Amino acid sequence: MVTPLDRLSYALVAVLFTTLGVLKVYGWKKGVIGGSGRPTTCRLLGRCPSWSKQFNIFMIILFLGIGIVHLGLLLEALVRRGN
Numbered sequence: 321m322v323t324p325l326d327r328l329s330y331a332l333v334a335v336l337f338t339t340l341g342v343l344k345v346y347g348w349k350k351g352v353i354g355g356s357g358r359p360t361t362c363r364l365l366g367r368c369p370s371w372s373k374q375f376n377i378f379m380i381i382l383f384l385g386i387g388i389v390h391l392g393l394l395l396e397a398l399v400r401r402g403n
Contacts, residue, residue: 322397330394338387340364344380 347354347365354366367376 322400327394327397327401330390330397334387334390334394336387337383338391341380341384341387344383348376348380 343364348367352362352366353369354363355369358366
């Protein structure tokens with residue numbers, strides 16, 4: 321049985337990681353460069369200049385993947401609650 325605390329944790333992780341992934345995709349499209357010594361918005365939106373292009377893409381996919389998986393877990397928990 322999924323408790324309300326479980327549903328809340330699924331929702332928080334889903335929102336956090338999906339938002340981070342979407343911000344990174346937006347920053348990638350705009351060409352924002354992040355890294356240390358940059359403003360917070362650049363760090364959230366930008367790609368890390370010391371990482372390779374492939375690793376930056378991997379991190380975006382990882383953030384979106386974690387968010388989407390937890391969104392699925394949340395939806396599953398809500399559907400099971402209705403049954």
